[in-house]
Amino acid sequence: QKEVEQNSGPLSVPEGAIASLNCTYSDRGSQSFFWYRQYSGKSPELIMSIYSNGDKEDGRFTAQLNKASQYVSLLIRDSQPSASATYLCAVLLSGGSYIPTFGRGTSLIVHP
């Protein structure tokens, strides 16, 4: 079983819609969760971090964390074509490690 799972997509949404990206993880003791955006041919860019259950909002982005169900999601409101990218979920697993484990990413396409 992979430690961090994401649907590879692509997830296609129309411009202006809400894009919902999901990530599940296997380590119940995980405490820190990150979302990165990666444009094709570029390096990952940190867009959100979340550490507590519930929602965290930043601009068009909302991260949602549910530790009991072991999932973290990213909502992108009013999606624009410029949001078309791969979104990587990263989880800091328990056990004293400070090394995030990445999912394979979900490809998002926002079409006009």
Next chain:
Amino acid sequence: ETGVTQSPTHLIKTRGQQVTLRCSSQSGHNTVSWYQQALGQGPQFIFQYYREEENGRGNFPPRFSGLQFPNYSSELNVNALELDDSALYLCASSPGTSGTPPPNEQFFGPGTRLTVL
């Protein structure tokens, strides 16, 4: 504040050769991690350095080695290159493993695209 930089941006090598990739961490960051990202995959952790000491290693063979220097810049060395080593190599820096719980947010450099022929 200077971000994470990597050099070179692209590199072409042949099988069996050796390669050295370089990374300068973001100002104020003392921890550097290296990742390998194959096409269509998430970054795979190679190793991490904290204050010049290896602080964790992923599932990579010993021909992948590294260094961190007193200024916290870092090198990744790969010996005996194989075709499967072709990938984007990413360096990420973070403020450091202070012993307190995370956040330990990582910031990536632009990456080095390595092609092994």
